[in-house]
Amino acid sequence: MISLAYSPCPNDTFLFYHLIRNPSYPVKEELYDVENLNEFAQQGKFPVTKLSFAAYFQIMNQYILLETGSALGRGCGPLLVRKKNTNTTLENCKELLIPGHLTTANLLLSLYTNGTHKPTALRYDQIIPKLLLEEDSLGVIIHEERFTYEDRGLEKVVDLGEWWENSTGYPIPLGAIAIRRDIPKKDALQFQKELQNSLSAAYKEPKEMMDYIRANSQNKEDAVIRSHINLYVNEFTKSLGEEGHGAVTYLLKRAIDAGFIKKPTEIPALFLGES
Numbered sequence: 657m658i659s660l661a662y663s664p665c666p667n668d669t670f671l672f673y674h675l676i677r678n679p680s681y682p683v684k685e686e687l688y689d690v691e692n693l694n695e696f697a698q699q700g701k702f703p704v705t706k707l708s709f710a711a712y713f714q715i716m717n718q719y720i721l722l723e724t725g726s727a728l729g730r731g732c733g734p735l736l737v738r739k740k741n742t743n744t745t746l747e748n749c750k751e752l753l754i755p756g757h758l759t760t761a762n763l764l765l766s767l768y769t770n771g772t773h774k775p776t777a778l779r780y781d782q783i784i785p786k787l788l789l790e791e792d793s794l795g796v797i798i799h800e801e802r803f804t805y806e807d808r809g810l811e812k813v814v815d816l817g818e819w820w821e822n823s824t825g826y827p828i829p830l831g832a833i834a835i836r837r838d839i840p841k842k843d844a845l846q847f848q849k850e851l852q853n854s855l856s857a858a859y860k861e862p863k864e865m866m867d868y869i870r871a872n873s874q875n876k877e878d879a880v881i882r883s884h885i886n887l888y889v890n891e892f893t894k895s896l897g898e899e900g901h902g903a904v905t906y907l908l909k910r911a912i913d914a915g916f917i918k919k920p921t922e923i924p925a926l927f928l929g930e931s
Contacts, residue, residue, distance in 0.1 A: 693706055
């Protein structure tokens, strides 16, 4: 039996639902917030884990990326937001909230600001409530918060994903599924195949799957859940492909050049098919 960890967000529960219920391929799953997953990955805690690409870059000697399961695309990046009817900017804000120091959201913010700001980390679902209590703070939101922030009284300052796409031409790599390098390659490839099968089965969307997704989602509205899945589960989730590989490799280069991660003496093969 293999242990895996992923987030309770709809795109992940959609992806893994059929895998964790496959009687012929037993797995043990644990669900955590993305920043918890990033921290556990630094420890090598789980053989298979969801994590932010920014976190992966710090442990790429321990894990290798699966071709299936990534959250990568266009029009899906983190948003820098503020309370409506305020004039808060990066130049005058007193606090800048992020959903974790190891998140890709923080890496994008660092690239956008050239590392000139020192953000405060807060669990992603706590950022909007805190912003609504303050007049002079900014926050970077991710996940399903993207679909609800306006109705809750916030407005966009910068779409960090859009900025990335316009300035680089690449889609934005957000999160990935990685497997430890000490797992035999044949077992890693088998897991990847089982994950591909799980994703294919998920598109049939039985009622039981939606119940599972809703039970784990922070937001329980079906419309928000479906919008979340439609945005973050796409062709790159099925397979990173050449364009996905290019986007991940370029984000790694930018992270190294910006000093976000220490320059490695050697970059290992990043993708399972290359190893």
